[in-house]
Amino acid sequence: MPRFSVIVPCHRVQAYLPECLDSVLGQSYRDVEVIAVDDRSPDDCGAILDEYAARDARVRVLHLPENVGLGRARNAGLAHARGDYLLFLDGDDTLTPGALRAVADRLAETGDPDVLVYDYARTYWWGGTRRNALAGVLAQAGPDTFTAAGYPRILDLLMVVWNKVYRREFVAAEGFEFPPGYYEDTPWTFPVLLSARRIAALDRICLHYRQRRQGSILSTTSRRHFDVHEQYERVFAFLDARPRLAHWRPYLHRKMGEHCLDILAKPDRLPPADRAEFFRRTAELYARLKPRGARVDGEVAVLEGTWTGYRLRRQAARAGRGAARPAKAARQGGGGRARTGWALLPARRSPDPHLVVYSASAHRGLLGDPAAVYHAARRIAPHLRGVWVVRDAETAALLPPDVEHVLAGSRRCAQVMARAAFLVSDVDWPATSAKRPGSVYIHTHQGTPLKFLGADLRDKPGARLGVDVPRLLRRADRWDHSLVASRHSELVYERAYPCRFASARTGSPRNDVLVNGGAGDFRRRHGIPDDHTVVLYAPTRRDYRRGGHVDRIDVARFAADLGEGHTLVVRLHPSLAAGPARGMGLTELARRGVVLDATDEPHLPDVLLAADALVTDYSSVMFDYANLDRPIALLADDWPAFRASRGAYVDITAEPPGHVAYSYRELARLFASGRWRDEESARLRAAFRSRYCEFEDGRAAERVVRTLLLGEPMPAGPVRLPGQPTAGREAQASA
Incomplete structure (x- = not known):
């Protein structure tokens, strides 16, 4: 029987779930079981839990047949708990x-109390940490139970379930369980604390x-x-x-x-039409x-009045705060709204459902x-009007004559963006181009x-410079919508962009053209x-070096070592194209x-298709x-x-797409020996391809057009767009 049963309900938390589970399983105290409850999560929570269960026998997974909500998911885990404490x-x-x-x-020091209350800290996406403001309640509780x-001050703490451990026999004897609905912690926490005969405090952030x-x-x-009423x-x-x-009734x-x-006071909780009813x-x-x-008396006395009286009181309070706000800030707020693109048009004019605006690489062209989505839309849905945003007249001159642009x-x-029903881009629009x-x-x-x-750069000052x-x-x-080619990408983007x-x-x-x-x-x-073997060398930039460029190898020497019958193609990172990197030789x-x-080739797929082998360091071109x-x-x-300065989501040397060389000498030997294309490389x-290219089936552009632009389901079976070759490998199931 384990000492602790840790019950983890999961629903739409795939970006954070591995960190949560690691924080439990990596504890120095290992006498623990984890009961993870997949509350019919529509993301990959279930798959993540199964992967952890396969690696660690302390993890048990419950897959609920339907979504039941946080409270009932906890109950499902509670029914399977075997630990002394929950x-x-x-x-x-x-x-x-x-x-x-x-x-x-x-727990050992206090003789196994019914409940132990510990402290917590709020952690923020930007890296800040703030301790519970009422931590003193725990510090002053004393060493005894x-x-x-x-000690009624213990009820002043946040009434949540997760800042305590509970003796399982006590919970079972009292028949405690969680109700459905929002605010499910309230009818658990108050009864538990009021019923406990022995409570202990731990003045530590756990x-x-x-x-x-x-x-x-x-x-x-x-x-x-409105569920809060039923919970009370x-x-x-x-x-x-x-x-x-x-005797607790007046307090509660x-x-x-x-x-x-x-x-009621929080503006983002209730729909405006429901506030009076609430x-x-x-x-x-x-x-x-x-x-x-x-x-x-005090604040709650307003509940013995009317809704009108409450509103007047709130308006008076807001008016007092508004009078103290600097006029400059108010002017800046209004000015920002006036500058948005859609403000140039009548507010009631609806978007054009057939207008799609595109931009790529900070408006650098098609x-x-x-571009792939644009071409697919022209084939599948010619009624959609596509307009490209380009940065200047020189870029516009390079577009095909039949491509509309601004x-x-x-x-x-601004007018076109204001009328567009869809915006498609691979980098963010400037703040002045509002959606x-x-x-x-x-x-x-x-x-x-x-x-x-994104947010993961907050602890990387070198990589964050200028960001x-x-x-x-x-x-x-x-x-x-955020397009992803794998579950790896999905998890990263959801974490990096909260x-x-x-x-x-x-x-x-x-x-698609590669697949x-x-x-x-x-x-x-x-x-x-x-008959030449084309080797593409594509290094990325370094955040630990000012300017980003570091010569990792002598490309002239590499070309010579490759020998006759080889062509070495070099493509620098786009951010280095206009810098000194090329002028150094x-x-x-x-x-x-x-x-x-x-480096200046506008269409990367053309370069990749020409290469028989890729040599890179940590460039995403490998994917x-x-x-x-x-x-x-x-x-x-x-x-x-590189990893210390920029940070990496995976150890690419542990899960590489091919052989890894740790010096130029090793790289040269790799090609001289022919090992670069042996069975181990394959x-x-x-x-690597199975993990990072799992949604790549050659139909991505079609899928975007049909499902996101047209709102249609993907047709079953392999579908080939007009003019496209047959897929190079079997198409995967439609997303």
């Missing part, structure tokens, strides 16, 4: 290091309570907040059944009033449950995923993530002999024909190239420095 942990929170050892020691009557950037489920606007009905029914607890009556008024129902419940002779920042651009309410923003990204992104992370996330707030978009398992549209075995003309245009080597410089099922070699000579590549 600990309820939400799937997006974590235990602090050493927490279970500290709890176990305190107590009851709620003996849990990190994650404060999501977009708030918890209780921050959503819904009529579900349950609390008072509990008191009615236990006359010895009747006031607590109920304060709690309901707190909900006040009236609260006032009725408050009057009905009022103890005889109870004195009503490129990447947006210049970024122009009045015409009009009612339009749909499809964000395609620029490859599978290896390096830290305004809060502004980055405010722009990401406008995303409606916003309210929906992940779309479409695959990467730009990679389908398309043929580019790169070799012909550059005069590469048909690459341009001259390309002029002399020693190497071929493909795209893996779709071709051709050899990949990694040069990871500075992996520890095995590593297959595992």
Whole structure:
């Protein structure tokens, strides 16, 4: 029998769940079982739980046949618990290091009390941590056990289930369980603390309570907040059944009033049309449950008045705060709204359902995923009008003559964006290009993530240099759909961008041509002999070096070591294209024909299709190239420095797409010996492709057009767009 049963209900927390489980299973105190409850989560929570259960026998997984909500999911786990003590942990929170050892020691010290209350800290997406403001209540509780009557201040703490452990026999004897609905902790916590004969306190932070950037489920606007009334009905029914607890009625009556008024005061809780009803129902419940002779004063006295009186009081309070606000801030707020693009048009004019606006690589032209979606839309849905945003007249001149476009920042651009029903882009629109309410923003990204992104950059000052992370996330707030090529990408984006978009398992549209075995003309245009082996070298930038460029190898030497019959193609990271990297020798080597410089090639798939092998370090191009099922070699000579400075979501040297070289000497030997294309290389590549290209089936662009632009289901079976070759490998099931 384990000492602790940790019950973890899971629903839509896939981005945080691994960290949660690791925080339990990595504890120095190991006498624990984890009962993880998949509450019919629509994301990959269930799969993540199964993976952990396969690796660690202490994890048991319950897959519920239907979504029952947080309270009933906890009950399902509770029924399977075998531990001496119960600990309820939400799937997006974590235990602090050493927490279970500290709890176990305190339980032993106090002789196994019914309940042990410990402290917590709020952790914020931007990296901040703030301890519970009432931590002093635990510090002053003393070394001995107590009851709620003996130390009533314990009830001043946040009435939640997860800052305590509970003796399982005590819970079973009292028959405690969670009710359905919102605020399910209330009719659990009050009865538990009022019933406990021995309570102990631990003045230690044992849990990190994650404060999501977009708030918890209780921050959503819904009529579900009316559930709080029924939950307090349950609390008072509990008191009615236990006359010895009747003296707690005045305290709980006031607590109920304060709690309901707190909900009403928050503007994001209740729909505006329901606020008056919520006040009236609260006032009725408050009057009905009022103890005889109870004195009503302070904030809750407003519940003995009318909705009109409450509103007038709130308006007066807001007016007082508004008078103190600097006029400058008010002017800035209004000015920001006036500058948004859709403000140029009449507010009631609805978006054009047939208008799609595209942009790629900061308005650099017809490129990447947006271009693939655009071409697919022209074939599948010619009635959709596609308009491209380009950065200047020079870029516009490079577009095909039949591609409609507008210049970024122009009045015409603002008007087109204001009318568009759909926006498709691989980088964020500037803040001045606001998304009009009612339009749909499809964000395609620029490859599978290896390096830290978004909010994860907060602890990487070198990589964050020049990056305004809060502004980055405010722009990401406008995303409606985030395209992903794998579950790895889905988890990373949901963690790095804590916003309210929906992940779309479409695959990467730009990679359809790779999966389908398309043929580019790169070799012909550059005069590469048909019998040459083309090796593409694509290094990425370094955040630990000012400017980002570091010469990892001598490309002239590499080209010479490859020998006759080989062509070395070099493609620098786009951020280095205009810097000194090429002037340090690459341009001259390309002029002399020693190497071929493909940095300025606008269409990356053409370069990848021409290459027989890829040599890279940590560039995300490896994930795209893996779709071709051709050899990949990694040069990871500075992996520890790169990972420390930028951060990486996986150890690419432990799960590589091919052989790993840790020096130029090893790389040269790899090619000289022919090992770069041996059976081990193929095995590593297959595992890599299975993990990171799992949604790549050659139909990504079609899937985006049909499901996100047209709202249609994907047709069954392999479907080929007109003019496309047959898929290079069997299509996967439709997303």
